[in-house]
Amino acid sequence: MWRALASNMLTVLAVGLFLVAGLVLWGRSEYSSQGPLETAICLQVERGSNMGRVSRELEAEGAISNGTVFRLGAEYSDKASALKAGSFLVPEGASMEEIVDAITRGGASTCGTEIVYRIGVTRTLAEVRELDPATQEFTELAEFDYATEEVPEIYKEKRDEPDTRYRIAMAEGVTSWQVVEALKSMDVLSGDVAELPREGTLAPDSYEVTRGEDRAEIIDEMVERQALRVSAVWENRGDDLPIQTPEEMVVLASIIEKETGVPEERRQVASVFVNRLREGMRLQTDPTVIYGITKGQGVLGRGLRQSELRQVTPWNTYVIEGLPPTPIANPGMASLEAAVDPANTDFVFFVADGTGGHAFAETLQEHNRNVARWREIEAERQNSGN
Numbered sequence: 001m002w003r004a005l006a007s008n009m010l011t012v013l014a015v016g017l018f019l020v021a022g023l024v025l026w027g028r029s030e031y032s033s034q035g036p037l038e039t040a041i042c043l044q045v046e047r048g049s050n051m052g053r054v055s056r057e058l059e060a061e062g063a064i065s066n067g068t069v070f071r072l073g074a075e076y077s078d079k080a081s082a083l084k085a086g087s088f089l090v091p092e093g094a095s096m097e098e099i100v101d102a103i104t105r106g107g108a109s110t111c112g113t114e115i116v117y118r119i120g121v122t123r124t125l126a127e128v129r130e131l132d133p134a135t136q137e138f139t140e141l142a143e144f145d146y147a148t149e150e151v152p153e154i155y156k157e158k159r160d161e162p163d164t165r166y167r168i169a170m171a172e173g174v175t176s177w178q179v180v181e182a183l184k185s186m187d188v189l190s191g192d193v194a195e196l197p198r199e200g201t202l203a204p205d206s207y208e209v210t211r212g213e214d215r216a217e218i219i220d221e222m223v224e225r226q227a228l229r230v231s232a233v234w235e236n237r238g239d240d241l242p243i244q245t246p247e248e249m250v251v252l253a254s255i256i257e258k259e260t261g262v263p264e265e266r267r268q269v270a271s272v273f274v275n276r277l278r279e280g281m282r283l284q285t286d287p288t289v290i291y292g293i294t295k296g297q298g299v300l301g302r303g304l305r306q307s308e309l310r311q312v313t314p315w316n317t318y319v320i321e322g323l324p325p326t327p328i329a330n331p332g333m334a335s336l337e338a339a340v341d342p343a344n345t346d347f348v349f350f351v352a353d354g355t356g357g358h359a360f361a362e363t364l365q366e367h368n369r370n371v372a373r374w375r376e377i378e379a380e381r382q383n384s385g386n
Contacts, residue, residue: 030066031073034093037063040133042111045103047085047162051075054083054103063090063099070096079104087112087163089133113158114138114165117146117186121173122299124182128155147185159188166211168218172204172332173257175296179222179330183215191215199296200250200327201226229333237340242277243323253339254327258287262357266334270342272350272360281348283317291315291328 041061045054051074055067064070073096074080082104089111090099111131118125126146129138142152158164166188170179176197183189191214203225209218234246243249252273260269276283290300292313309316315324331339345360349367353359354377361367 028073030069031096033095035063035095035099036065037061037090037092037094040089040091040136042131042133043088043090043099043103044112044163045083045085045088049083049085051080051083058090058099063094064096070100073097074100074104085162089131089136112163112165113141113161114167115155115159115188116167116169117182118169118171119174119179119182120171121178123147124178124185126155128152128158146182164211166209168207168209170202170204170207170222170330172335173254173329174204175199175329176202177295177297180219183218189213189215189218191217193219197223198326200254200330202330203229204330204332226330229336233333233336233340238342241340242274243339248323249336249339250331251323251325251327253331253335254329255283255285255287255323256338257331257335258329259285260358263334265357266338267341267343268345268347268360269350269358270338271345272347274342275346275348277322279348280321282319282321283323285317288315288317288324288328289313291324296328 041063043054043058043061043063051071052067055064055070058064058070059067071080077097077100079100084103084105086103088102090102094102111133113128113130116127116129118127124146125143127140128142129140131138141158142154144150144152144155168183168186176199179202180193180196183193188211189209190212193215197219202219202222205222205225207218207221230246230250234249237249243252252270255273256266256269260266273283273285275281286304289304289308289311292311292315293308294300309318312319314320315326315328317324346362347360349361349364349370350358351361351367351370351374353370354374359370359373361370
């Protein structure tokens with residue numbers, strides 16, 4: 001009898017173990033397989049929340065099939081205690097494993113409201129926008145000149161929400177003074193900038209920032225990115241260039257940046273300046289004259305006077321030989337690359353062509369015709385009130 005009882009107990013235990021193993025395998029499969037969510041959602045995780053509360057919300061949204069499996073999977077992977085507050089995009093069909101990873105990985109929100117500060121050449125704009133999880137496209141809620149216009153209520157409201165994300169978008173061709181002034185005006189940042197960064201040392205790029213982040217740390221990141229770019233571009237420079245150092249490359253790139261906003265023209269503009277440097281001709285470029293007047297502190301806001309074209313400053317390339325002593329703005333990657341890889345042309349002149357681009361010329365005679373045509377276009381625009 002005891003032998004039969006022991007045999008039955010072993011059988012029950014074996015069946016039990018088999019069922020447990022099967023349950024574990026099923027749970028693992030449920031945890032890692034495609035989820036039931038049919039349309040992407042924004043999952044809001046409040047501060048002080050836990051996996052139980054999150055699992056119930058996900059079940060209510062139809063994003064997971066089993067809250068218990070979700071919680072056990074998070075515990076088993078040692079991620080239950082790493083839950084972050086924020087607003088997270090849960091894509092269509094996301095598995096429980098993918099959702100747990102998203103809400104514990106780094107804490108940065110991937111969904112919801114974003115405030116973007118756009119530092120431009122003429123002004124700094126603040127844009128408040130919200131991500132639609134279904135289309136994964138942003139809807140603009142407000143846009144305003146951060147320095148001069150009244151701050152809308154929607155900005156104040158979204159700025160004060162704990163899961164709002166912040167980003168700084170720095171345009172190519174802005175000066176270091178413009179960047180610092182813009183950072184100083186942003187009320188979500190903290191700290192002072194002890195000294196103005198050298199012109200040309202900040203990388204035009206997009207920067208994710210957090211509320212309360214120190215302005216000096218953001219500047220440090222901009223400097224670090226630009227240094228890496230300059231080093232990489234200089235390492236891959238072309239042969240026989242009339243520039244001798246990375247610093248001279250940045251100076252030339254800054255002039256290219258200020259002379260054209262047409263991407264396809266950068267290498268042609270670069271070829272004009274490189275050809276002039278090779279031939280010992282003065283660069284004669286207006287943006288350098290403007291920098292000599294403003295020192296990068298704001299926009300001139302008017303045309304140059306003849307007296308200013310003749311005025312001697314370290315940056316006036318109508319009167320100095322070669323490159324100016326410093327960059328005149330912070331150039332982007334494309335202008336840095338153009339400076340060391342100019343187009344192969346014989347152009348030594350260019351002038352605006354009325355379309356936003358330029359007309360290039362190899363001879364003074366051809367250039368004079370292009371200038372005459374540009375003056376006709378200017379006169380037509382003045383007569384038509386444009």
